[in-house]
Amino acid sequence: MALSWKTRRRLSLLILLVGLPLYVIVAVNVVALFDRPPIWLEFVIYVVLGVAWALPLKAVFKGVGKADPDAEPRED
Numbered sequence: 001m002a003l004s005w006k007t008r009r010r011l012s013l014l015i016l017l018v019g020l021p022l023y024v025i026v027a028v029n030v031v032a033l034f035d036r037p038p039i040w041l042e043f044v045i046y047v048v049l050g051v052a053w054a055l056p057l058k059a060v061f062k063g064v065g066k067a068d069p070d071a072e073p074r075e076d
Contacts, residue, residue: 009064015057023053 003011027049036042054061063069 003060005063005068005070008060008062012057012061012064015060020053 027046031042031045031049037045
């Protein structure tokens with residue numbers, strides 16, 4: 001079942017305001033469990049983790065920045 005534009009927009013806002021900060025906290029804590037790697041490796045780890053969260057959520061964020069495709073056109 002495909003999500004409506006309005007649902008995707010609300011869900012994306014929830015993900016960005018609640019889910020992403022939680023993801024950052026978890027990612028930093030998981031990396032902190034290990035001995036500190038060299039700075040270049042730590043940078044690569046954070047870049048990979050920074051991209052990895054968005055890949056499964058790509059469908060949710062797709063098109064939410066555009067106008068509602070199901071809305072009636074406005075007459076100005």
